[in-house]
Amino acid sequence: MAEPILSIEDLRVYYDTLLGPVRAVDGVTLEVPRGEWVSIVGESGSGKSTLAYAIMRLIPPPGRIAGGRIVFEGTDLTSLSGEEMRRVRGRRIGMVFQDPMASLDPVRRVGDQIGDVYLEHGVASDRREARRLAGEALEMVGLPASWVDRYPHQLSGGQRQRVLIAAAVALKPSLLIADEPTTALDVIVQDKIMDLIEDLKRELRMTVVLITHDIALAAERSTRIAVMYAGKLVEYGPVDAVVEDPLHPYTRGLIESAPDLWGEKRLRGIPGYPPDLRRPPSGCRFHPRCPLAVERCRSEEPRPLRLEGGRLVACHRALEGR
Ligand code: ATP
Numbered sequence: 001m002a003e004p005i006l007s008i009e010d011l012r013v014y015y016d017t018l019l020g021p022v023r024a025v026d027g028v029t030l031e032v033p034r035g036e037w038v039s040i041v042g043e044s045g046s047g048k049s050t051l052a053y054a055i056m057r058l059i060p061p062p063g064r065i066a067g068g069r070i071v072f073e074g075t076d077l078t079s080l081s082g083e084e085m086r087r088v089r090g091r092r093i094g095m096v097f098q099d100p101m102a103s104l105d106p107v108r109r110v111g112d113q114i115g116d117v118y119l120e121h122g123v124a125s126d127r128r129e130a131r132r133l134a135g136e137a138l139e140m141v142g143l144p145a146s147w148v149d150r151y152p153h154q155l156s157g158g159q160r161q162r163v164l165i166a167a168a169v170a171l172k173p174s175l176l177i178a179d180e181p182t183t184a185l186d187v188i189v190q191d192k193i194m195d196l197i198e199d200l201k202r203e204l205r206m207t208v209v210l211i212t213h214d215i216a217l218a219a220e221r222s223t224r225i226a227v228m229y230a231g232k233l234v235e236y237g238p239v240d241a242v243v244e245d246p247l248h249p250y251t252r253g254l255i256e257s258a259p260d261l262w263g264e265k266r267l268r269g270i271p272g273y274p275p276d277l278r279r280p281p282s283g284c285r286f287h288p289r290c291p292l293a294v295e296r297c298r299s300e301e302p303r304p305l306r307l308e309g310g311r312l313v314a315c316h317r318a319l320e321g322r
């Protein structure tokens with residue numbers, strides 16, 4: 001594996017509620033090699049966005065980083081001051097947030113909104129300069145520079161997503177985190193946005209972390225796939241290995257319920273629902289839904305097992321019959 005640009009070590013992120021902490025990210029260890037495209041997949045509520053927000057140090061209250069380290073380019077981000085972190089955010093790590101409408105201000109021109117990034121980081125000295133640079137950023141994402149004067153409502157969903165990507169890559173970060181950047185878009189637009197991210201990754205030599213619930217989408221573009229279930233990383237590895245030979249029953253379930261992965265519809269789905277993270281199941285959190293669960297799964301939590309070929313799996317039965 002190439003040198004990691006990002007090493008997440010035993011990260012815990014909890015939301016404190018009246019009914020106790022929600023353990024949204026609970027002991028995740030993950031290395032992202034420089035120059036790769038790592039996709040994080042999992043059902044709704046598995047902790048994907050929480051993980052991304054933690055990397056950006058933007059966990060909203062009542063959330064908190066309860067433990068662990070996030071080492072980015074050699075620095076533990078959890079130890080940085082607010083001011084130091086502001087210099088990392090946007091400049092060295094760009095992020096496209098999950099809800100595009102919430103991320104754009106409807107009453108400000110898109111050029112001014114992208115321009116903020118240049119002003120905040122002192123790259124532009126005034127609004128005029130910031131708008132000029134914003135025009136260049138728009139061209140970088142395939143939109144005319146003159147669109148700096150447009151308002152978000154004058155753009156389609158796909159164009160708005162391009163504007164957000166322009167803002168995220170404006171300062172040419174080395175890491176881009178994109179949280180469900182195409183969920184609200186139709187399949188053709190979705191594909192074009194993915195092409196754009198791939199092009200930008202190459203041109204700007206970025207590492208990409210894509211968050212998606214869609215394992216088929218992840219399989220098309222990534223070099224590695226990380227699978228999260230109920231706040232835990234349950235499987236991680238090179239894309240071909242994970243997709244063709246999944247080791248975790250949950251990963252197998254996701255692949256079997258993906259309609260397009262094998263060019264045919266085979267919507268089987270995973271029975272049951274993800275657990276309440278205030279009171280997660282004992283032992284393996286997946287055991288109430290797992291077709292392979294045995295007594296041990298109910299009492300003992302599976303430790304992540306590191307295997308050859310950069311693979312990792314957390315399941316008591318993953319290696320049976322191998
Ligand atoms: P989705 O695919 O729906 O975006 P996700 O994998 O991104 O889901 P998160 O948004 O990270 O999941 O949420 C993880 C867990 O944390 C969920 O159980 C969620 O209910 C809980 N959670 C998120 N934000 C808060 C909050 N502000 N207060 C309490 N619990 C929260």
Ligand code: SF4
Pocket residue numbers: 248249250284285286287288290291292293294297302314315316317318
């Ligand atoms: Fe299923 Fe047991 Fe493996 Fe959990 S540890 S995924 S319950 S077989």
Ligand code: MG
Pocket residue numbers: 048049050098179
């Ligand atoms: Mg999310």
